[in-house]
Amino acid sequence: MATRLPQPRSAAALTFLASWALPLGLLVIWEIASRSGLLSMRLLPAPSAVAAAFLESVRNGTLLTNAAISTERALKGLIIGGGIGFALGILAGISRLVEVVFDTSMQMLRNVPHLAIIPLVILWFGIGEEAKIFLVAIGTAFPLYLNTFHGIRTIDVRLIEMARVYGLGRLALFWRVILPGALPSILVGLRFSLGIMWLTLIVAETISSTSGIGYMTMNAREFLQTDVVVLGVIVYALLGKAADTITRLIEARALAWHPAYRMNPTGEAIS
Amino acid sequence: MSEPASHLRVRGRPLLREVPGPTERTVVSELIPRKQEERPVNGKTVLLDGLSKSFASRRVLSRLNLEIPAGQLLAIVGRSGCGKSTLLRLIAGLDRPSSGVISVGGAEVKSLQSNVRLLFQDARLLPWHRVISNVGIARTKNWRDSAAAALADVGLADRANDWPAVLSGGQAQRVALARALVSRPGVLLLDEPFGALDALTRMEMHRLLERIWYEHGFTTVLITHDVAEAVALADRVIVLRDGGIALDMPIDLPRPRRGAADTAAVSLQARILDEV
Numbered sequence: 100m101a102t103r104l105p106q107p108r109s110a111a112a113l114t115f116l117a118s119w120a121l122p123l124g125l126l127v128i129w130e131i132a133s134r135s136g137l138l139s140m141r142l143l144p145a146p147s148a149v150a151a152a153f154l155e156s157v158r159n160g161t162l163l164t165n166a167a168i169s170t171e172r173a174l175k176g177l178i179i180g181g182g183i184g185f186a187l188g189i190l191a192g193i194s195r196l197v198e199v200v201f202d203t204s205m206q207m208l209r210n211v212p213h214l215a216i217i218p219l220v221i222l223w224f225g226i227g228e229e230a231k232i233f234l235v236a237i238g239t240a241f242p243l244y245l246n247t248f249h250g251i252r253t254i255d256v257r258l259i260e261m262a263r264v265y266g267l268g269r270l271a272l273f274w275r276v277i278l279p280g281a282l283p284s285i286l287v288g289l290r291f292s293l294g295i296m297w298l299t300l301i302v303a304e305t306i307s308s309t310s311g312i313g314y315m316t317m318n319a320r321e322f323l324q325t326d327v328v329v330l331g332v333i334v335y336a337l338l339g340k341a342a343d344t345i346t347r348l349i350e351a352r353a354l355a356w357h358p359a360y361r362m363n364p365t366g367e368a369i370s
Numbered sequence: 371m372s373e374p375a376s377h378l379r380v381r382g383r384p385l386l387r388e389v390p391g392p393t394e395r396t397v398v399s400e401l402i403p404r405k406q407e408e409r410p411v412n413g414k415t416v417l418l419d420g421l422s423k424s425f426a427s428r429r430v431l432s433r434l435n436l437e438i439p440a441g442q443l444l445a446i447v448g449r450s451g452c453g454k455s456t457l458l459r460l461i462a463g464l465d466r467p468s469s470g471v472i473s474v475g476g477a478e479v480k481s482l483q484s485n486v487r488l489l490f491q492d493a494r495l496l497p498w499h500r501v502i503s504n505v506g507i508a509r510t511k512n513w514r515d516s517a518a519a520a521l522a523d524v525g526l527a528d529r530a531n532d533w534p535a536v537l538s539g540g541q542a543q544r545v546a547l548a549r550a551l552v553s554r555p556g557v558l559l560l561d562e563p564f565g566a567l568d569a570l571t572r573m574e575m576h577r578l579l580e581r582i583w584y585e586h587g588f589t590t591v592l593i594t595h596d597v598a599e600a601v602a603l604a605d606r607v608i609v610l611r612d613g614g615i616a617l618d619m620p621i622d623l624p625r626p627r628r629g630a631a632d633t634a635a636v637s638l639q640a641r642i643l644d645e646v
Contacts, residue, residue, distance in 0.1 A: 261494040264462060265507050265549070266484055275507075279498040356498040356533045 144326040149333065152326035161315065166334060169304065169311040172228065173296050173338075176235020181292050184240035185285070188247025193277065202248070209241040214302055226307035231300065238299040239292040246288025250281030283357060286350050293342040301335060312338075400626045401581035413441035413589035414475030414485060414556030416461060421470035423456055430456045432613040433470070440475075440556075443583055443590040445604035447597055447646060452610045454593045458559050461591065462488045474557055486557045487550035491565055493542035495534040495549075502530040505549045513552075520548035524578060540571035544578065551582065558583070560592045564599065576602055580626060597642045601635045602627050609645040617645040 126146050132138045133145030140148065156162035187205070190197040213234065224230035254277060262276045304313020316331030354360040416438040423431040430453040438444050448454045459465045461472055463482040472479040474486055495504045505520055506513030521527050524544040534542060543563055550558055560579075564572045580603055583590050594600050600607045601621055609617035619642065623634060 257490070257492065257494055258496060260464070261490065263482060264464065264488050266482065267507070271509070275499070276496065356535065358535050
């Protein structure tokens, strides 16, 4: 194995260019439309204006502070909610009792849009940190629960039988067969959770907050600073992309055995 | 390949031989015939006493009595659904009999046995472990060394750090064989392990299994629907039909076996086929 095909550099560069051609082209058209007056600066600022807003907010520190606060909230919510979802998924996957007790409720609750309980959450927690973290936790728990549970349930029973014949105990069975077998599905769950994590946080921060990217954009709207609003949207996109890239790297490492996740010669995960 | 037999083993353990040439066409040489008393006896005697197994109302095995002497290579032949896989699962301790007793090496089989290993029809390697970690799956003391030795025994020493996904069907089955051998079992059970392989690979696997069995001396029960395979490998062939033994025949041919080239084997095959 591992015979690395000598992929021509020019081909790799071409692929890279092709994947960025569309967004860059749109950016150019957008700038031209703004400068020629086709697009009102009030409604949609030119990319150059957004870039200027970016430089300004970096210089006075508001961007980094707000981005850091948002990231912290997002991660706290993910760790609490995702952790609970993951643990429940594992328990329900390996224990019939836990499945019977929890699964029906989880399947019922997961269909409730968690943003619908925002009024309740504000009543319970006010508009403090807890409210936002609670919402993110609720949102991220379900994808991880469902995919962990599903991952464990779809493990090849023949492998489990083999492990029993070869004398693996309960713990060894879990660490060497069940968890690695469920991992591809768990990571899919993590990806879903990360998406929901940012979505929830944007909404929560827009509704009630005094800091964070969501607050930054809402505040800018009050002063008709559309460039800052667009900047906020872009920052959310970048944070989302960063989260996705991190999961891909985790996948490429943890699922190196899986033919579909093999690393390609440039070192970036395929798929 | 005609080294003196004394070079082959050090204190009863088979000496590992170097693998010649590229791995794709490796069968680690043929067995070298020895006198009966020079062969090791590491196998355990398997006894079935009045063994019956029913699923719901369907009786699969009925009052089976069978003694498999230590070190024997027994092939069990039968049509699909005749209960041969069930019998193997009972000996392995994966299922419990409806009535009757199984004993391995004098001890009754009540649960999974550590000295009985089962080779499945599919290799069942853990895809997330490298080859060597699959062989040393039980993680006993110094598992890496014993796993490497077992891999060398099946001619796959150089694939130790590969993922199972890149192995061919025959290689995967050889890794599974190494995994079964690593704990030096007293009984090796094979559930049609070569059924999914192509004809050439299957013949290679036959020679490999024959040599390893010959050198290790474990008791072997091979389930197959291929009469030629049974005659090519076994000391004794049993035909299972309607839950009972329809034929019990010794195969007294010299080893190494010559496969299809042997006319005596062909006439034995014909006799077995009459009973299947």
